Amino acid sequence: MGSTDKVTVRDVMSTPLETISKGATIREAAQQMREKDISALVVETTPRAIISSTDVLDAVASGRDISKLTVADVMTTNVETATPNLYMEEVAAMMTSYGIKHLPVVDGDYVGMISSTDVMAYLS
Template sequence: MDDLQVEDVMTASVASISGEATLSEAAGTMHDRGIGSLVVPGAETGILTSTDVLGAVAEGRDPERTTVADLMTSPVESISVGLRLEEVAAMMTSYDIDHLPVRDADGDYVGVVSATDLRETIAR
């Protein structure tokens, strides 16, 4: 794992959603695309994860009235494509998060790396 970097294991696409979307819409998008997080682009950049959705449901929030902006984590921690996986694991542990958006040198989102991506890489 010493030689592996983010770009070797990340999902090379970024699913995004508006902060104005409902929790129900966000959950549907995650389900349809088989993903565990959505990036909220724009001035109030954030991230919504499946864990956020489950937490909201457990709290009894109405998925039709709760917006993504109500639940998203913002500001969002992000990483660069060249970061070593050990550094990614340390960040996830330090910040207690399971998903990190990946940005290129221009600051554009180019992917997402998840704790699942890291576990699958370690298991190989």
């Protein structure tokens, strides 16, 4: 793409969106992320939430009994989101500002996910 082309989230986001229920086990979440080769899942709940590989690692590293934990126990709530028409530069700034690696993309409802990996691929 030429330097004057403005790339939006819509151009780069991952679809279809991978989701999981808040009652699923941590093991199920980890297995789904591994099978799909992704590092975050949107949790089917209100308010919006995600579970990331970092959330799973934190649960394991903290010594908690992961056999008894559900997605709801470790998910990240109050999730920042992006809209499909945001420019990649704006998304990169949001991720840096909030210290996050994933942004669910919302256009009324969830429509995709953009990750720091997507941003790095765009910038390279």
